[in-house]
Amino acid sequence: MKDVRIKGFEKLTPYDVALKKILERVFEVDKEEVYIENSLNRISAEDIVSEIDVPNFNRAAMDGYAVIAENTFGASDTNPLIFEVIDEVNIGEYKEIYLRDYQAVKIYTGCVMPKNADAVVKFEHTVKIDERRIQILRPVTPGKNVSLKGEDIKKGDIVIKKGELLTPYHIAALAGIGRRKILVYKKPKVLILSIGNELIEPGEKYVKGKVYDINSFALYSLALKYGCIPKRKILPDNYEKIKNEILNSVNSFDIIITTGATSVGKEDIMPILVNDIGELLVHGVSIRPGEPIGIGIVKNKPIFLLPGFPVASIIGFLYFVRPVLEKMLSTKFPRVMIKGTLKRKVASTLGRRDFVRVKVIREDDKFFIEPIRITGSGIISSLLKGDGLLIVEENVEGYEEGEEVEVEIIKI
Amino acid sequence: MKDVRIKGFEKLTPYDVALKKILERVFEVDKEEVYIENSLNRISAEDIVSEIDVPNFNRAAMDGYAVIAENTFGASDTNPLIFEVIDEVNIGEYKEIYLRDYQAVKIYTGCVMPKNADAVVKFEHTVKIDERRIQILRPVTPGKNVSLKGEDIKKGDIVIKKGELLTPYHIAALAGIGRRKILVYKKPKVLILSIGNELIEPGEKYVKGKVYDINSFALYSLALKYGCIPKRKILPDNYEKIKNEILNSVNSFDIIITTGATSVGKEDIMPILVNDIGELLVHGVSIRPGEPIGIGIVKNKPIFLLPGFPVASIIGFLYFVRPVLEKMLSTKFPRVMIKGTLKRKVASTLGRRDFVRVKVIREDDKFFIEPIRITGSGIISSLLKGDGLLIVEENVEGYEEGEEVEVEIIKI
Numbered sequence: 001m002k003d004v005r006i007k008g009f010e011k012l013t014p015y016d017v018a019l020k021k022i023l024e025r026v027f028e029v030d031k032e033e034v035y036i037e038n039s040l041n042r043i044s045a046e047d048i049v050s051e052i053d054v055p056n057f058n059r060a061a062m063d064g065y066a067v068i069a070e071n072t073f074g075a076s077d078t079n080p081l082i083f084e085v086i087d088e089v090n091i092g093e094y095k096e097i098y099l100r101d102y103q104a105v106k107i108y109t110g111c112v113m114p115k116n117a118d119a120v121v122k123f124e125h126t127v128k129i130d131e132r133r134i135q136i137l138r139p140v141t142p143g144k145n146v147s148l149k150g151e152d153i154k155k156g157d158i159v160i161k162k163g164e165l166l167t168p169y170h171i172a173a174l175a176g177i178g179r180r181k182i183l184v185y186k187k188p189k190v191l192i193l194s195i196g197n198e199l200i201e202p203g204e205k206y207v208k209g210k211v212y213d214i215n216s217f218a219l220y221s222l223a224l225k226y227g228c229i230p231k232r233k234i235l236p237d238n239y240e241k242i243k244n245e246i247l248n249s250v251n252s253f254d255i256i257i258t259t260g261a262t263s264v265g266k267e268d269i270m271p272i273l274v275n276d277i278g279e280l281l282v283h284g285v286s287i288r289p290g291e292p293i294g295i296g297i298v299k300n301k302p303i304f305l306l307p308g309f310p311v312a313s314i315i316g317f318l319y320f321v322r323p324v325l326e327k328m329l330s331t332k333f334p335r336v337m338i339k340g341t342l343k344r345k346v347a348s349t350l351g352r353r354d355f356v357r358v359k360v361i362r363e364d365d366k367f368f369i370e371p372i373r374i375t376g377s378g379i380i381s382s383l384l385k386g387d388g389l390l391i392v393e394e395n396v397e398g399y400e401e402g403e404e405v406e407v408e409i410i411k412i
Numbered sequence: 413m414k415d416v417r418i419k420g421f422e423k424l425t426p427y428d429v430a431l432k433k434i435l436e437r438v439f440e441v442d443k444e445e446v447y448i449e450n451s452l453n454r455i456s457a458e459d460i461v462s463e464i465d466v467p468n469f470n471r472a473a474m475d476g477y478a479v480i481a482e483n484t485f486g487a488s489d490t491n492p493l494i495f496e497v498i499d500e501v502n503i504g505e506y507k508e509i510y511l512r513d514y515q516a517v518k519i520y521t522g523c524v525m526p527k528n529a530d531a532v533v534k535f536e537h538t539v540k541i542d543e544r545r546i547q548i549l550r551p552v553t554p555g556k557n558v559s560l561k562g563e564d565i566k567k568g569d570i571v572i573k574k575g576e577l578l579t580p581y582h583i584a585a586l587a588g589i590g591r592r593k594i595l596v597y598k599k600p601k602v603l604i605l606s607i608g609n610e611l612i613e614p615g616e617k618y619v620k621g622k623v624y625d626i627n628s629f630a631l632y633s634l635a636l637k638y639g640c641i642p643k644r645k646i647l648p649d650n651y652e653k654i655k656n657e658i659l660n661s662v663n664s665f666d667i668i669i670t671t672g673a674t675s676v677g678k679e680d681i682m683p684i685l686v687n688d689i690g691e692l693l694v695h696g697v698s699i700r701p702g703e704p705i706g707i708g709i710v711k712n713k714p715i716f717l718l719p720g721f722p723v724a725s726i727i728g729f730l731y732f733v734r735p736v737l738e739k740m741l742s743t744k745f746p747r748v749m750i751k752g753t754l755k756r757k758v759a760s761t762l763g764r765r766d767f768v769r770v771k772v773i774r775e776d777d778k779f780f781i782e783p784i785r786i787t788g789s790g791i792i793s794s795l796l797k798g799d800g801l802l803i804v805e806e807n808v809e810g811y812e813e814g815e816e817v818e819v820e821i822i823k824i
Binding site: 036037040052054055056057090091092093094108110111112152153159160167168169170171172173174175176177178179180181196197198199201202203204206207208209210211212213214215216217218220221222224225232237267308310314334336379380381383384386410411412 | 585618
């Protein structure tokens with residue numbers, strides 16, 4: 001039980017370096033096949049190649065008469081051309097029809113065109129003479145009112161790439177090419193341990209000196225949001241209990257996250273524990289909030305030691321766990337960024353990356369970014385008031401009031 | 413079986429009027445209690461009032477010594493003040509301690525302050541003399557390094573309002589005030605019927621003249637995305653079958669959506685059917701795409717007759733079903749809007765609302781909005797290529813290339 005913790009954080013690891021160290025050690029999760037209707041928000045684990053042309057036949061794009069376009073040339077109100085109506089095609093039907101000159105087939109949007117028909121004359125441009133004959137009053141050019149086979153998607157086209165996040169529009173496209181199932185990445189399993197003698201479960205009767213656990217719920221919900229299967233638990237500041245929990249669970253999870261006990265105080269046993277049972281890659285990152293973050297590997301699984309301060313643990317998830325999930329899933333989650341004018345000066349320190357909680361305000365047509373004033377322990381209120389995070393990078397000393405900055409909206 | 417369909421859509425209902433007609437007829441869904449960890453993306457059906465102060469005690473915000481601030485006045489390196497250390501408070505502990513003048517208690521961040529202590533002197537500003545005595549080298553003002561009881565949230569404060577969409581940050585706040593469960597709106601149940609003789613299920617062997625059903629999958633996924641419990645089914649263009657399906661199911665669902673058979677052709681039986689078994693409120697809306705949309709009520713449930721064209725059915729969902737869900741859930745779903753410069757002219761017609769599929773392009777620091785060129789039946793490709801929708805309202809004739817426009821990003 002060697003004390004591997006940094007001393008007072010005098011030597012912090014830069015954010016990029018810390019992230020790189022853990023990214024190098026994680027790999028893609030396994031894949032599984034799911035029905036497309038169950039694939040919303042999953043990540044495709046394959047390039048989806050269409051096995052059909054879409055449309056899969058030359059398709060009428062209008063209600064009217066399918067004809068050989070050339071036969072209609074010269075048609076007008078004063079020179080109506082007479083066509084013989086030899087058949088009718090209804091939606092969903094397939095008929096082998098071959099037109100001779102000046103023959104037409106009654107047809108509807110979405111129907112299969114007769115073999116050698118290459119245009120549709122709208123009903124409005126025809127006059128019915130009797131059951132077998134019509135007048136055509138307008139010429140059509142070849143291809144008019146017809147969707148050609150393969151015009152939308154060609155057999156062999158890649159429709160969705162590996163790593164794409166599946167939206168309703170992707171699922172619609174999968175249906176359209178006839179796919180019933182899709183290979184996706186398995187949902188990463190995430191174990192979340194809130195550590196602290198002071199923690200009690202929400203819903204338990206309040207006991208003086210105790211605090212309702214926030215972190216495991218915040219991280220549980222974030223894990224759900226980013227497509228994981230989370231499990232949460234509170235543990236006391238007890239080395240053996242935490243060690244046993246981790247060693248007993250590590251094989252069933254892809255990621256372990258702990259919160260609390262990661263600083264340099266006497267109860268901050270997590271860095272020591274990870275070093276004892278695995279490999280501590282980083283302890284202390286030059287970010288704020290989140291300085292005491294530790295990152296390690298236990299039995300080949302990444303373990304994140306996030307601080308007990310809820311905002312820092314959330315930032316730890318968003319800026320360390322999320323990129324690791326992205327590597328495990330070969331994807332990039334969408335981030336909603338917004339630009340606006342800073343309402344108040346933001347100070348920072350060179351060499352440190354700051355994550356500043358901000359509120360986005362829309363006034364008329366402009367966006368303004370207001371850093372949230374954190375009074376004392378305004379944890380819950382800042383979580384509820386904030387819309388996003390302004391990142392002040394290491395080489396920036398801060399931003400002046402009135403500067404244009406870009407923030408990530410984390411509430412969407 | 414009266415033909416109530418509008419004739420050739422010569423008299424279309426404006427979008428706002430159509431939407432208002434259905435909004436007037438829908439009401440809040442029922443509520444249910446769920447554990448907070450199961451409440452992500454649900455809608456709160458109650459104002460959440462905190463039953464505790466947060467913090468629930470005066471809390472140390474620094475590791476150090478709790479003191480009566482006044483006693484430290486005048487302390488400096490050259491004038492160290494000697495304090496008696498009478499106790500230590502550990503995290504999660506509650507001790508009834510009352511300080512006399514020049515007494516101190518060793519304390520850690522998050523611990524309960526002694527009754528009449530009002531500040532914490534950091535360890536760094538003290539020198540240990542022996543186990544019972546320290547020197548204090550810096551004065552502290554009352555309140556320094558202490559979070560006051562109720563500073564974050566006061567007992568009785570409304571923390572979350574009815575109608576709020578629950579994000580990880582809301583769930584964290586609920587945990588922090590000790591809430592184990594929350595009342596949310598029940599997930600609306602949505603029946604989705606894709607109607608058409610040409611439709612086959614994805615995964616079925618392809619048959620000439622048939623088309624893989626896209627709509628029920630697109631709408632199923634959208635319903636999931638907006639927090640519903642959807643069920644999907646394909647039905648042929650058969651009046652009796654559709655009627656029986658709707659009448660047998662209507663009591664088990666909150667919303668019914670059909671796609672296809674809603675225009676004015678011979679197979680477009682849906683408006684007639686809805687009029688026969690319920691009330692047809694609207695048929696034909698002056699929007700594009702989506703003109704043939706019908707809206708009605710069957711046994712007090714809203715029924716949406718969306719067009720068979722997939723893009724139109726998606727737009728029908730987003731701009732008719734979504735606002736109805738918002739009314740049922742007393743909420744407003746977040747919409748991601750982005751502004752950019754139009755890359756190409758967009759033409760529209762006065763009196764009609766157009767929904768133009770666009771791609772958003774970021775070049776350097778600027779956003780550009782590119783309307784998607786729809787070649788023929790490029791349905792699938794346009795679903796995949798598009799990022800959002802540009803709405804051209806009724807009183808706008810179109811937009812010029814280079815104009816600044818705002819679009820809704822629908823892929824997030």
